[in-house]
């Protein structure tokens with residue numbers, strides 16, 4: 755059975771998600787927020803076999819804990835979209851903007867491509883390219899859930915900010931329309947901040963989604 759454990763970390767209350775199968779114990783970690791020791795504890799308590807680290811994007815709050823995870827798992831494959839290199843290089847600037855210490859930049863071992871599928875023994879994760887909040891934003895779709903890990907692209911009743919460098923509102927709404935709303939209504943959405951939701955709920959009630967869909971008619 756597939757399980758999702760959520761960890762809320764750091765000043766921005768970012769959610770990291772540990773997705774795992776209770777039979778094989780294979781696990782995938784989505785993003786690494788500040789002081790991720792509770793994640794390491796959960797991996798130990800549940801005797802999980804951490805296979806992959808996947809980044810939705812590399813804003814500072816989503817990568818701050820990379821060093822701690824890397825120390826515990828020096829060989830862990832870590833993936834992001836190549837366009838996110840912009841925000842990795844801007845980590846010192848991001849730290850200064852929010853008056854936070856500069857984190858260790860994440861050690862990335864692979865670049866995802868749109869449509870790519872990560873295959874584990876009992877589940878898969880599909881890379882859905884969702885630029886707009888950041889240039890290389892990714893949502894990861896697990897059809898066996900069905901679950902969608904959206905980072906800061908869409909939230910319950912809201913959407914990601916597009917007023918940062920390289921943010922683009924039109925691009926964000928286009929990503930939501932083509933990469934997120936095309937998934938089944940029952941898909942559980944696990945965002946980077948705030949409560950989880952479903953595709954159906956957002957399709958029917960998210961004011962940004964409703965405005966955008968109305969503007970297309």
Ligand SMILES: [Zn+2]
Pocket residue numbers: 811813887906
């Ligand atoms: Zn963000």
Ligand SMILES: [Zn+2]
Pocket residue numbers: 766768813815816906946947
């Ligand atoms: Zn965030």
